[in-house]
Amino acid sequence: MLDPSYFMKLAIQEAEKAFEKKEIPVGCVIVHQGKIIAKSHNQVEQLKDPTAHAEMIAITQASAYLNSWRLTDCTLFSTLEPCPMCAGGIHLARIPTVFFGAFDPKKGACGSICDILRNDKLNHQVQVYPSLFEKECSNLLTSFFQKLRQSNL
Numbered sequence: 001m002l003d004p005s006y007f008m009k010l011a012i013q014e015a016e017k018a019f020e021k022k023e024i025p026v027g028c029v030i031v032h033q034g035k036i037i038a039k040s041h042n043q044v045e046q047l048k049d050p051t052a053h054a055e056m057i058a059i060t061q062a063s064a065y066l067n068s069w070r071l072t073d074c075t076l077f078s079t080l081e082p083c084p085m086c087a088g089g090i091h092l093a094r095i096p097t098v099f100f101g102a103f104d105p106k107k108g109a110c111g112s113i114c115d116i117l118r119n120d121k122l123n124h125q126v127q128v129y130p131s132l133f134e135k136e137c138s139n140l141l142t143s144f145f146q147k148l149r150q151s152n153l
Helices: 004-020 054-066 084-092 134-151
Strands: 027-032 035-041 074-080 097-102 127-129
Touching: 004 027, 004 035, 004 054, 004 074, 004 097, 004 134, 027 054, 035 054, 054 074, 054 084, 074 134, 097 134
Parallel strands: 074 097, 097 127
Antiparallel strands: 027 035, 027 074
């Protein structure tokens, strides 16, 4: 059995890397049959690419590792509730299980503004487990945005 706490802690480490690079601190880890096959953090600013979210990069890595776009035996761990783009990628990759830390009340697509992953009108639904290390994930984001506002003053 997977220990979700272990993998979420690794996702938090990825988010901390993003923080250090002045990226919004979101980290993601994808696990296949108990083994980490992908990990990433936001790289939107670095790559000048609005699609360079941690989840999208990790999905690409996991697909390359498995040589398949179907990630049916995988679990995704993200420090932030996936946005509509990332939720769409998770859905299309057929990832069956997602754990996330903090809710995103402005862009979250796993219950906050919409629920793409559990929409019964789609052909694939995902088991979603929110709030794993929610406080730690939220604090990292809050700290980042406070620091960003202070540097712009």
